[in-house]
Amino acid sequence: MDISYIINHLGEDRENYFNSVTPPIYQNVMYTFQNTSEMRERIQLESEIPFYTRGLNPTGDILRKKIAALEKAEDALVFASGVTAISAGVLANVQTGDHIICVQKPYAWTNRLMTEWLPRFGVEVSMVNGVDLENFQSVLQKNTKLIFSESPNSWTFEQQDLEAIANFAKENKLLTIVDNSFASPLYQNPIELGIDMVAHSATKYINGHSDALAGVLCGTKEMMQKVFKSEYMTLGGMLSPFHSWLLLRGLRTLPIRLKQVGETTTQIVSFLENHPKVLKVYYPFSNNEPQKELTKKQLKSPTGQFSIEIKANSIEEVETFCDTLQRFLLAVSWGGYESLVFPACILYQNEQETQSLPWNMVRFGIGLEEPEVLIKDLEQAFSQI
């Protein structure tokens, strides 16, 4: 199936809604039945046919089909946020006494789930440097159930060899989940490499307009049924019909947005790599990337997130740089139409307070502006420090 067929047509039964080019928003909570026997039959099929909107909804089902096809998965579920999708995928597959291996420095709230939430319920988690498969192998226990990866990870964009992790997991009967938000379903498909489940913060590239929170989880039909019947229904974090519709709308332009973002980012990164006030660039497609081979193997094309370390003498200088930028907005998140910066130093009081990120680090999310406009803006901001 080609990508434009998936995005423009798959899952859309236009004849069922007056051949309207876009699907309706099924803004209903429940479905009515002709008689008790139909109702009895349909409650058994709650995980397959819309019955009550905390479960399935026809607008969401169109999105599910498209996302599953893009990720080369059998099935997908859509959630109210990326974090809900991640949490549901993990929680559905562990219980008290189990052990998880998770890549270190994942997205902040994945980290919170792994280091604080799960231990409260007696699930042990080992956080490992994901650059080397040996680090996963060396913490394997008898009770290990699951490996959680995020490749590339947040802020420092280190990759894990997903095929090697999938093989190691299969040998030891472990389940694997990958947060694939960085690459989008267009530029990396972990399921093709043997990974079991893929999660996305669809808030980022899939929606792409900074106006809707959403998450997706993909895997086999059996895995998605398991999640549906447990965490999906009990935690109730489904994507609303209106949000499903917004996501369908955002998805229509994903390929063209990513193409533009990738081209602009390549130019900006090359500008930054040669700038005297930049100490280091963290980006899988950077010329100096130590994991170049893995980039070639796993990532199809550049996207728009990277970090730099600024050659600054103080947090104050980093702040001056960020405050002087005019076209880049200061905000968390990424993946929208607008370019953003997020300085690590807002988490710190002074340069001595070292946490996991350097105080002079600034994370970028590139949007749809003209590259020369962004480069000019960076140029004038660097000239202030």
Ligand SMILES: *Cc1c(COP(=O)(O)O)cnc(C)c1O
């Ligand atoms: C933003 C983000 C999430 C969380 O997604 P939400 O939609 O905000 O819940 C998870 N993983 C990564 C890599 C992210 O960047």
